[in-house]
Amino acid sequence: MAGFDYKQAEEIRHAFQRYQVRYLFIGKSGAILLGYPDTTQDADLFVEKSPANSERIVQALRDLGFGLTDSQTQEVLRGKDFVQLKNGPFDLDLVFAPDGIERFEDAWQRRVEVQGFSVCDIDDIVRSKQATNRQKDRESLPRLLKFREWLKKQH
Amino acid sequence: MAFEVDPRTEAQWIEEFEAAARRPLEQRIKYAFIHTYKPVLDDEPFRSFDTMEEYRKWCEENLPEWLGYGRV
Numbered sequence: 667m668a669g670f671d672y673k674q675a676e677e678i679r680h681a682f683q684r685y686q687v688r689y690l691f692i693g694k695s696g697a698i699l700l701g702y703p704d705t706t707q708d709a710d711l712f713v714e715k716s717p718a719n720s721e722r723i724v725q726a727l728r729d730l731g732f733g734l735t736d737s738q739t740q741e742v743l744r745g746k747d748f749v750q751l752k753n754g755p756f757d758l759d760l761v762f763a764p765d766g767i768e769r770f771e772d773a774w775q776r777r778v779e780v781q782g783f784s785v786c787d788i789d790d791i792v793r794s795k796q797a798t799n800r801q802k803d804r805e806s807l808p809r810l811l812k813f814r815e816w817l818k819k820q821h
Numbered sequence: 822m823a824f825e826v827d828p829r830t831e832a833q834w835i836e837e838f839e840a841a842a843r844r845p846l847e848q849r850i851k852y853a854f855i856h857t858y859k860p861v862l863d864d865e866p867f868r869s870f871d872t873m874e875e876y877r878k879w880c881e882e883n884l885p886e887w888l889g890y891g892r893v
Binding site: 670671672675695698699701702703704705706707708709733734735738741742746747748749750751752753757761763764765780781798799800801802803804805807808809811812813816817820 | 847880
């Protein structure tokens with residue numbers, strides 16, 4: 667599996683726009699779109715948990731080349747909190763209920779558009795990283811917090 | 822959550838933020854997404870979890886500790 671590239675990011679943007687999927691880049695991939703210099707392995711998308719949005723996600727994923735079986739499709743449609751896909755052209759994590767964010771709608775209202783990509787606000791990205799309380803997030807938080815401070819000074 | 826950061830480290834981070842801001846998005850993405858094989862995590866084409874708690878627990882029980890997915 668090769669790394670995720672700009673062309674694939676554009677493909678996500680196009681496919682998700684085509685089906686009107688409600689999504690936000692979150693996690694480190696979201697921070698990177700906001701300008702954070704770091705490395706990551708996959709794209710994390712915070713997606714609205716609703717039957718209509720899940721239907722649209724499945725259609726968009728098929729267009730992108732993810733080989734979803736019938737049972738995997740049902741898993742997405744059933745409204746799981748977290749789905750990890752490694753059966754497509756790139757690795758993709760679908761997060762329906764990220765730690766630290768109560769409602770998709772709230773994050774949607776606070777979103778930032780970066781060249782057509784819908785991205786969580788930096789405060790939501792930090793909030794969710796803090797809430798996971800994982801070792802790897804705890805180690806990277808000081809730099810991310812400093813980036814948030816720097817980013818806010820730019821606006 | 823308060824962190825103490827060495828002033829030299831902080832200055833270096835700021836330089837990195839400023840350098841990244843000068844790069845176009847396409848280049849930032851090119852530098853940022855690097856695939857490295859992660860044992861266990863990368864061995865299944867599809868996984869799903871009913872709750873985030875279930876996912877976090879699965880990570881703690883199945884992934885090597887050094888990957889850092891365990892909660893503190």
